Amino acid sequence: MPAALDVATETPLARTRRARRIVRLLGEIHPDARIALHFDNALELLVATVLSAQCTDKKVNEVTPAVFARYPSAAAYAGADRAELEAMLRPTGFFRAKANSLIGIGAALTERFGGEVPGSLDALVTLPGVGRKTANVVLGHAFGTPGVTVDTHVGRLSRRFGLTDQNDPVRVEAELCALLEPRDWTIASDRMIFHGRRYCHARRPACGACALARLCPSFGLGPTEAGEAARLVRGTRGDVEALR
Structure with a gap:
């Protein structure tokens, strides 16, 4: 001992x-330590990280393939039918708040960042539902910026x-x-x-x-x-x- x-x-x-x-x-x-969320680009990682709040990564990974296919861009989230999006997010819990965040993120990215996820912490934390924790996940794993x-x-x-x-x-x-x-x-x-x-x-x-x-x-x-x-x-x- x-x-x-x-x-x-x-x-x-x-x-x-x-x-x-x-x-x-x-x-x-x-x-084997790595991020457990599945994603192919910064937008997908941002969405998956938002959905991971109060939810297991395993459940998020079960839900996101359909979400990513249905909403492939920031504009798609901005224009999402709320009821449809909420139904897709329901298994992750707090689905109404998460739908609000994703629709707001889509609108903010479209209006202020040309539809692209910004690569700075200061910009990321201005997005609805995005705090430093989520921002650092995205920066570290999608942009290679340590956090x-x-x-x-x-x-x-x-x-x-x-x-x-x-x-x-x-x-x-x-x-x-x-x-x-x-x-x-x-x-x-x-x-x-x-x-x-x-x-x-x-x-x-x-x-x-x-x-x-x-x-x-x-x-x-x-x-x-x-x-x-x-x-x-x-x-x-x-x-x-x-x-x-």
Whole structure:
């Protein structure tokens, strides 16, 4: 069992080094880490990300092929029949609000951006229903512009790792950006999301099966016995060495 890590006495340099090592190890644990939403262009990713709010990526991926075929352009969303669009979005939940967002996004893109999804955060967050989280997803995965996406997993793991004590996503984003190299911002988010889904669950993290145990001040929140912890791990590729 690793010794407890005291982040209260950690220097800023030590925290930066630890944060970057965590991201590297997450890459070894989750070499398949990637965005789970299916898309072929920036508009499709923007739509899928809006639909993913309070919905699983799996369900979004089941719904979007028909949506993308029916609405292939910003103008198509702007001119969508609301009842028809709502019916298509119903399985994703909050379908009325999401339909409003997509129709508004279509109109804004058509009127202000020539029908194209803009490639800057400042422009993206002016679109209806688009905040920094959605904007960073689009920038990082459709435009190759690095950005930290702070969803529930990234926020939770950042606090458990002792990389921040903030709850506000914008502040968490700022602190992670200060710790990590810009080239790693997007992939760090993807890896943390995978780790949150597979190991570091909200209720019972699989501490005893986690290769980050020696770097994590929250080790012990979940079962530390390897066998018990291993039963909590979900959907991984192969075994991971515990307590590296």
